[in-house]
Amino acid sequence: MTERRGKQQRGIATQTALIEASARVFARMEYDTAKLKDISEEAGISLGSLYFHFGNKDDIASAVLDEQQTRMKTVLSAVAEAPHEHALAQLLSLIDEMAALIARDAMVQAGIRLLNSLPDELQARGYGDYVSWQEITQEIIVAGIADGSVTSPRPAEELAEILNEVFVGAQVMSGMRDAWASLPDRITRVRPLLLELFAPTGTR
Amino acid sequence: MTERRGKQQRGIATQTALIEASARVFARMEYDTAKLKDISEEAGISLGSLYFHFGNKDDIASAVLDEQQTRMKTVLSAVAEAPHEHALAQLLSLIDEMAALIARDAMVQAGIRLLNSLPDELQARGYGDYVSWQEITQEIIVAGIADGSVTSPRPAEELAEILNEVFVGAQVMSGMRDAWASLPDRITRVRPLLLELFAPTGTR
Amino acid sequence: MTERRGKQQRGIATQTALIEASARVFARMEYDTAKLKDISEEAGISLGSLYFHFGNKDDIASAVLDEQQTRMKTVLSAVAEAPHEHALAQLLSLIDEMAALIARDAMVQAGIRLLNSLPDELQARGYGDYVSWQEITQEIIVAGIADGSVTSPRPAEELAEILNEVFVGAQVMSGMRDAWASLPDRITRVRPLLLELFAPTGTR
Amino acid sequence: MTERRGKQQRGIATQTALIEASARVFARMEYDTAKLKDISEEAGISLGSLYFHFGNKDDIASAVLDEQQTRMKTVLSAVAEAPHEHALAQLLSLIDEMAALIARDAMVQAGIRLLNSLPDELQARGYGDYVSWQEITQEIIVAGIADGSVTSPRPAEELAEILNEVFVGAQVMSGMRDAWASLPDRITRVRPLLLELFAPTGTR
DNA sequence: GATGAATGAGAATTCATTCAT
DNA sequence: TATGAATGAATTCTCATTCAT
Numbered sequence: 001m002t003e004r005r006g007k008q009q010r011g012i013a014t015q016t017a018l019i020e021a022s023a024r025v026f027a028r029m030e031y032d033t034a035k036l037k038d039i040s041e042e043a044g045i046s047l048g049s050l051y052f053h054f055g056n057k058d059d060i061a062s063a064v065l066d067e068q069q070t071r072m073k074t075v076l077s078a079v080a081e082a083p084h085e086h087a088l089a090q091l092l093s094l095i096d097e098m099a100a101l102i103a104r105d106a107m108v109q110a111g112i113r114l115l116n117s118l119p120d121e122l123q124a125r126g127y128g129d130y131v132s133w134q135e136i137t138q139e140i141i142v143a144g145i146a147d148g149s150v151t152s153p154r155p156a157e158e159l160a161e162i163l164n165e166v167f168v169g170a171q172v173m174s175g176m177r178d179a180w181a182s183l184p185d186r187i188t189r190v191r192p193l194l195l196e197l198f199a200p201t202g203t204r
Numbered sequence: 205m206t207e208r209r210g211k212q213q214r215g216i217a218t219q220t221a222l223i224e225a226s227a228r229v230f231a232r233m234e235y236d237t238a239k240l241k242d243i244s245e246e247a248g249i250s251l252g253s254l255y256f257h258f259g260n261k262d263d264i265a266s267a268v269l270d271e272q273q274t275r276m277k278t279v280l281s282a283v284a285e286a287p288h289e290h291a292l293a294q295l296l297s298l299i300d301e302m303a304a305l306i307a308r309d310a311m312v313q314a315g316i317r318l319l320n321s322l323p324d325e326l327q328a329r330g331y332g333d334y335v336s337w338q339e340i341t342q343e344i345i346v347a348g349i350a351d352g353s354v355t356s357p358r359p360a361e362e363l364a365e366i367l368n369e370v371f372v373g374a375q376v377m378s379g380m381r382d383a384w385a386s387l388p389d390r391i392t393r394v395r396p397l398l399l400e401l402f403a404p405t406g407t408r
Numbered sequence: 409m410t411e412r413r414g415k416q417q418r419g420i421a422t423q424t425a426l427i428e429a430s431a432r433v434f435a436r437m438e439y440d441t442a443k444l445k446d447i448s449e450e451a452g453i454s455l456g457s458l459y460f461h462f463g464n465k466d467d468i469a470s471a472v473l474d475e476q477q478t479r480m481k482t483v484l485s486a487v488a489e490a491p492h493e494h495a496l497a498q499l500l501s502l503i504d505e506m507a508a509l510i511a512r513d514a515m516v517q518a519g520i521r522l523l524n525s526l527p528d529e530l531q532a533r534g535y536g537d538y539v540s541w542q543e544i545t546q547e548i549i550v551a552g553i554a555d556g557s558v559t560s561p562r563p564a565e566e567l568a569e570i571l572n573e574v575f576v577g578a579q580v581m582s583g584m585r586d587a588w589a590s591l592p593d594r595i596t597r598v599r600p601l602l603l604e605l606f607a608p609t610g611t612r
Numbered sequence: 613m614t615e616r617r618g619k620q621q622r623g624i625a626t627q628t629a630l631i632e633a634s635a636r637v638f639a640r641m642e643y644d645t646a647k648l649k650d651i652s653e654e655a656g657i658s659l660g661s662l663y664f665h666f667g668n669k670d671d672i673a674s675a676v677l678d679e680q681q682t683r684m685k686t687v688l689s690a691v692a693e694a695p696h697e698h699a700l701a702q703l704l705s706l707i708d709e710m711a712a713l714i715a716r717d718a719m720v721q722a723g724i725r726l727l728n729s730l731p732d733e734l735q736a737r738g739y740g741d742y743v744s745w746q747e748i749t750q751e752i753i754v755a756g757i758a759d760g761s762v763t764s765p766r767p768a769e770e771l772a773e774i775l776n777e778v779f780v781g782a783q784v785m786s787g788m789r790d791a792w793a794s795l796p797d798r799i800t801r802v803r804p805l806l807l808e809l810f811a812p813t814g815t816r
Numbered sequence: 817g818a819t820g821a822a823t824g825a826g827a828a829t830t831c832a833t834t835c836a837t
Numbered sequence: 838t839a840t841g842a843a844t845g846a847a848t849t850c851t852c853a854t855t856c857a858t
């Protein structure tokens with residue numbers, strides 16, 4: 001019994017190591033560019049073992065994407081539960097936290113890069129879409145409109161879309177330039193623009 | 205003479221067809237995902253012929269990137285030569301024209317996508333960088349500061365960087381959603397933000 | 409431990425089989441004429457496996473050349489350690505042994521043939537040269553001059569060069585005519601000439 | 613008529629240029645290593661034209677080999693017709709002349725190299741063999757035995773074979789080291805050995 | 817669970833040869 | 838005659854996946 005548990009634990013450790021190595025690799029290069037050998041070498045674990053734990057390349061990417069979503073949701077929940085003056089403050093806080101997460105977590109970086117280079121089968125599995133993130137921000141924006149912190153006359157959907165664009169732009173540029181290290185700074189830098197977006201000067 | 209020209213023309217026609225087919229393929233998928241057979245089939249030209257005109261996959265990507273740069277420079281020159289009230293107007297016009305170009309031209313779309321999926325050797329050849337574009341916009345911004353149309357207290361470099369972020373964000377989102385068709389609209393939509401960026405309300 | 413050794417052994421066995429099959433193929437035809445499929449079929453091992461063990465065609469040729477050198481050095485050492493009346497006897501013995509080795513060992517035959525058909529990259533790796541063999545014989549000749557067994561007034565370097573020519577001539581002819589089978593006989597046949605070379609009649 | 617003759621002349625000039633370019637290329641590398649494009653570039657003549665004049669790669673090699681034989685026969689005849697004290701002198705003279713020819717004539721160099729790297733079909737066409745050369749020298753040796761200039765007790769065939777070996781050895785070494793430039797010197801250097809071969813000291 | 821080895825289905829690339837002009 | 842272009846049949850090489858231990 002103890003032995004079995006030992007084995008299980010060992011297996012889980014391997015699996016974790018593999019997912020983390022995958023994240024590091026996928027954060028560096030596209031899906032097709034990343035070779036399973038790169039991953040097994042990055043993890044220091046044999047290719048055979050990789051296949052014991054994951055059925056194929058797609059599954060590994062899925063695992064990374066799942067883990068990414070988990071980590072993003074954790075941040076999301078934390079922000080949701082923290083007290084905020086109003087919805088706009090919460091939204092800005094969410095963006096800050098998300099930027100910080102991306103900057104520090106290769107798993108999330110990998111997920112971001114994977115979204116742009118996923119084969120069709122995986123796209124179909126429901127990854128490969130910014131939709132859910134956009135829905136979340138949109139909800140907060142709606143709340144902001146309700147509580148008066150968002151005064152822009154634009155519809156919530158459009159605001160969410162624009163926010164997304166700006167955020168993605170900062171992500172892409174920081175991803176290209178310095179492996180996302182500069183993302184938090186970049187976000188800080190565009191905050192005035194976002195404020196103007198959500199609460200234009202004339203309307204405040 | 206005519207004979208020679210005839211042969212050259214045929215070759216040039218094939219080469220052009222190949223570059224355009226490559227552009228369509230690279231606009232759809234990453235460098236590694238795109239197979240040379242995809243290109244040769246898209247062009248209706250044999251793989252062998254492809255290799256007669258281009259030495260290898262890298263060379264084809266290079267040719268696409270070269271042609272992209274040519275087309276972007278054409279638009280750039282046109283905007284530079286057109287009369288504008290002031291530098292800021294010129295900058296906004298440039299962005300509009302560039303968005304329109306991207307939306308309609310697979311060559312430019314391919315170039316954009318290639319920038320994110322280029323193998324190292326090609327990166328080294330001087331592609332793979334937004335730098336030159338950023339320098340161009342920065343120059344115009346400097347002119348705008350000089351002629352008073354840009355009133356933001358931020359340094360020109362930072363303004364250029366932020367503009368770039370917003371533009372790239374719109375590119376990426378439109379690229380994912382609808383093959384860049386919505387890019388011009390997206391740019392139109394963020395214009396107020398850009399105005400606020402370059403000429404903040406309090407400073408106008 | 410046993411398990412690991414078992415796996416390694418299997419791999420080594422395959423590798424050995426591949427090198428030996430390569431030797432047989434390269435002994436029969438030039439580098440460019442030999443196809444990797446010839447080798448993999450000769451070895452009864454898949455092309456993929458060949459690439460698992462050797463990165464490319466050059467590496468296989470290198471492996472063959474390395475093994476050839478090893479085998480030649482083995483003979484060399486054996487002759488060096490065996491007792492001889494004088495250096496000239498040792499030299500003649502070395503030539504005999506080398507001829508016998510060439511006649512019986514496809515690895516060495518392959519190496520010989522490869523030397524004439526190696527691509528430039530491999531030439532550069534230090535193969536593709538008779539120099540070291542010539543240096544060895546030259547050293548023995550110098551010893552022969554010292555111990556009086558070599559009485560020719562020619563400089564040692566020239567003697568080594570001429571010896572080399574005669575030896576190579578016999579190699580080439582036997583290689584063309586009967587896959588090196590006749591080499592030992594040919595060497596025996598030219599012995600009087602070699603004696604005359606090292607100890608001319610008038611000087612003995 | 614004149615026009616036709618003009619055209620024919622032009623064609624012959626092209627053909628000659630092609631054969632000579634082929635010779636230069638084949639003198640540098642093996643049959644399989646030499647690419648038809650190498651030849652057409654060396655000649656400065658298009659690949660298409662090459663195929664107009666020669667049916668395929670084999671035919672080009674054949675043409676080179678034919679021309680080589682012509683040139684060797686010319687030297688042979690010249691030596692045969694020149695007056696000599698005795699057959700041995702003629703033989704040595706023949707070897708000298710042949711060495712000089714090889715050293716200066718890329719066509720002959722090409723032929724030599726081709727002999728070792730010819731595909732089977734060409735071997736079958738009667739090239740690929742030193743036999744005829746050996747027969748020629750053997751005949752002279754027989755004459756030498758008859759006129760007393762060759763005093764070796766060895767049979768003529770063996771003498772011819774050994775001569776061949778030594779000559780080939782010198783060819784190969786000079787071919788590898790300096791594109792056959794040193795061949796005449798090498799031949800001069802081994803002359804005492806050859807004398808000893810044909811007229812051993814004790815028998816003169 | 818884990819590993820090194822093996823495999824086959826592509827993918828990139830080469831090149832003798834043919835074609836259209 | 839001559840040429841640039843085109844082609845297809847190899848050939849080398851890659852890599853996700855499977856296998857044996």
